[in-house]
Amino acid sequence: MTTELLGPLMMFIITLVVAVPLGKYMAKVYNNEPVFLDKLLNPIDRIIFKVSGIDSSKEQSWQQQMFALLTINLVWFILGMFIFMNQGWLPLNPDHNPSQSAHLAFNTTISFLVNCNLQHYSGESGVSYLGQLYLMFLQFVTAAVGMAAAVTVFFALRKGSFSTLGNYYNSFVKSITRILLPISIVIAVILLANGMPMTFEGKNQMVSLQGDTTQISTGPVAAFVPIKHLGTNGGGFFGANSAHPFENPNYMTNMVEMVSQLLIPFAMVFALGYFLKKRKLAWMIFGVMTIGFLALVIPTVLLEMNGNPQLLKMGIDNALGAMEGKEVRFGSAASAFWSIATTVISTGSVNSMHDSYMPLSGMNQMLAMMTNCFYGGCGVGILNFFVFIILAVFISGLMVGRTPEFMGKKIEAREMKIAMIIALLHPFLILVGTSLSAALPDLTAVTLNNTGAHGLSEMLYEFTSSAANNGSGFEGLGDNTPWWNISTAVVLILSRFLPIIGPVAIAGSLASKKYIPKGSGTLKTDTGTFGLMVFAVIALVAALSFFPALTLGPIADYFSF
Amino acid sequence: MKANILIAFRLTFVVALLCVGMYTLIVLGFAKMAPNKGKGFELSQNGKTFYSNIGQSFTEDKYFYSRPSAVAYNAAGSGGSNKGPNNPEYLASVQARIDTFLAHNPEVNKSSIPVDLITASGSGLDPHISVEAAKIQIKRISAIRKIDETLLLKLIEQQNGKPLFGPDKINVLRLNIALDSISKN
Structure with a gap:
């Protein structure tokens, strides 16, 4: 029991120990200060900027940056649609996997474009190796898109008054060359040493020891998996994602994959602290995020280690915990820990099947995505948290009867309107999507793998995962239908780009305001009290808006035991 | 633009x-x-080559069983059952697995069947079972293969790597290969 808990604890501690110096390094990179990889990488950067025709030293306004972001995403969308709808005849397809239907290609492209990776196909049969490589490309660039957008906010929060906020292309390219690419190579080497395949050969036919003939899919897995986690993407190479023995061969790789998915969300918080020279603020943010994370992960681990009471009733030995959908090499504790880590951050990779979790564990996974800012995805986690900070500053300001300020800038009607819209967009998309699906049983009833309250949970989870750009699922849902492919893709687009543009717009508007030096009446935002306030705002927004839906889904499921 | x-x-x-x-x-x-x-790591035995960490289906009584699988251990695909913990259909299938196991292992007490032997894994390709899951199959294997029980217990202990982190576990394929080789001698 205790040794089972030791693993998750170690994963958390190792991540924290690596994330603090990495945050410092990232702050230097984004501030264009020299770092040790410069000698090797400066020439590469120069080539990239030269070929692309970018002047990386030219400062841009936030509007120009968002325009650049949307334009390049449009290009990636068109490319993706072309590749997935034609992969059947394009090269690198040894298994002769077919081209995707238009609605599936639409869903696949959008969900990878928005760093979600919902995957309404199975990797073994749904994409060619060319498709996998394009997905890998999207996993690199979409992580960098989120990180660069967060950096725009960093620039906006500096002391002073600004109309331009750095160069978007510069932050984007450096996120890739200085952070994502080098760390991915290191992770790939560790994974290769542990037996993860890296080959372009197709399926192997084998006869088992007992004499059954089976086929075994392989592929360039070891290149795909590092960035899948590091970029908090989570799109699996195989259908079973990181539960697959090739995608997560042993407990050691499980630890490496866990650390690598938590790493950048952690480091981004510390990068903010170093960048703005407000390390106390960073620790306040990290503290609030960690309390939220622990509040979800501890009950889930205990519930899963406790096992399924229905199986206990049958009179068997339930000591290993709830093992349906879980792998023996990870056990119930490390699986439960992963299930919450992957949902608080927006990875969405799984090493066990969430559909088979205890009802309240499933609720915690959904709550993790409903709040969507306890660490959060690459870059976007900070942006989501920023919205809640603005709300908390405003409410606290009203409580003490002063003009609300954050980082020496007044929060006024315009910023509040944007923050409210973004905060409410998330529950709106989830609840409307789920209600529509429940109201259209002709389209959805046959796609459910479980009936009753658990069936509703499957639909609620699907839209929660889409709106949080998470990508995990209650995978029993037969989601490759036009309804699921198109409805979730629409939610994905709205819940990716608006929550990026909103906070950046708030930050841009704050940046242009006059800087007010700290006075005795200034609300301190780097204290525990303010942390508590932010936590309360997050809890209120998440709990109040989602409680009725959770009551009909997982809570009703729990009481039916 | x-x-x-x-x-x-x-x-x-x-x-x-x-x-x-x-x-x-x-x-x-x-x-x-x-x-x-x-x-990927490979293993060879009698001219056959296997991936050591892709699980195989072992349903014959002369081998240690592997876990139930939602994809029948065919690694052309992968996945779990995705059944909810309270799904009546699912609970019936677990009950059926318990009954089948007891029918093939009449000397085993129901309360000692470890949960991993009657539940399907997430990938459907789980190469491992728990140490207890191997141990409760000793009596059956011993009777069929005419091998001493203490020898089988030793074999299982050898296969348990006792990792620093994570649960103790047995690679079913390695265990069964070892089993085949001592049967011959």
Whole structure:
């Protein structure tokens, strides 16, 4: 029991120990200060900027940056649609996997474009190796898109008054060359040493020891998996994602994959602290995020280690915990820990099947995505948290009867309107999507793998995962239908780009305001009290808006035991 | 607008060269130095080659059973049952697994059947079972193969790597290969 808990604890501690110096390094990179990889990488950067025709030293306004972001995403969308709808005849397809239907290609492209990776196909049969490589490309660039957008906010929060906020292309390219690419190579080497395949050969036919003939899919897995986690993407190479023995061969790789998915969300918080020279603020943010994370992960681990009471009733030995959908090499504790880590951050990779979790564990996974800012995805986690900070500053300001300020800038009607819209967009998309699906049983009833309250949970989870750009699922849902492919893709687009543009717009508007030096009446935002306030705002927004839906889904499921 | 689109195309091209071209080649290069040239760990026995960490179906009584699988251990696909913990259909199938197991292992007490033996894994390709799951099969194997029970227990202990982190576990394929080799002698 205790040794089972030791693993998750170690994963958390190792991540924290690596994330603090990495945050410092990232702050230097984004501030264009020299770092040790410069000698090797400066020439590469120069080539990239030269070929692309970018002047990386030219400062841009936030509007120009968002325009650049949307334009390049449009290009990636068109490319993706072309590749997935034609992969059947394009090269690198040894298994002769077919081209995707238009609605599936639409869903696949959008969900990878928005760093979600919902995957309404199975990797073994749904994409060619060319498709996998394009997905890998999207996993690199979409992580960098989120990180660069967060950096725009960093620039906006500096002391002073600004109309331009750095160069978007510069932050984007450096996120890739200085952070994502080098760390991915290191992770790939560790994974290769542990037996993860890296080959372009197709399926192997084998006869088992007992004499059954089976086929075994392989592929360039070891290149795909590092960035899948590091970029908090989570799109699996195989259908079973990181539960697959090739995608997560042993407990050691499980630890490496866990650390690598938590790493950048952690480091981004510390990068903010170093960048703005407000390390106390960073620790306040990290503290609030960690309390939220622990509040979800501890009950889930205990519930899963406790096992399924229905199986206990049958009179068997339930000591290993709830093992349906879980792998023996990870056990119930490390699986439960992963299930919450992957949902608080927006990875969405799984090493066990969430559909088979205890009802309240499933609720915690959904709550993790409903709040969507306890660490959060690459870059976007900070942006989501920023919205809640603005709300908390405003409410606290009203409580003490002063003009609300954050980082020496007044929060006024315009910023509040944007923050409210973004905060409410998330529950709106989830609840409307789920209600529509429940109201259209002709389209959805046959796609459910479980009936009753658990069936509703499957639909609620699907839209929660889409709106949080998470990508995990209650995978029993037969989601490759036009309804699921198109409805979730629409939610994905709205819940990716608006929550990026909103906070950046708030930050841009704050940046242009006059800087007010700290006075005795200034609300301190780097204290525990303010942390508590932010936590309360997050809890209120998440709990109040989602409680009725959770009551009909997982809570009703729990009481039916 | 026009300038942005042009930059977007050119940037996409050059970043793809870096992240798909160069990166993949670097990882492929390391793969050539990795164990078994990056094709996944393999095992050979009697001229047959297996992947050591892709689970296999063992349903014959003369072998240690592997866990139930939602994909019948065919690694052309992968996945779990995705059944909810309270799904009546699912609970009936678990009950059926318990009954089948008891029918094949009449000497086993129901309360000692470990839960991993009657539940399907997440990948459907789980190569492991728990140590207890191996131990409760000793009596059956011993009777069929005419091997001493203490010898089988020793075999299981040898296969338990006792890892620093994570649960104790037995690779079913390795255990059964070892079992085959002592049967011959």
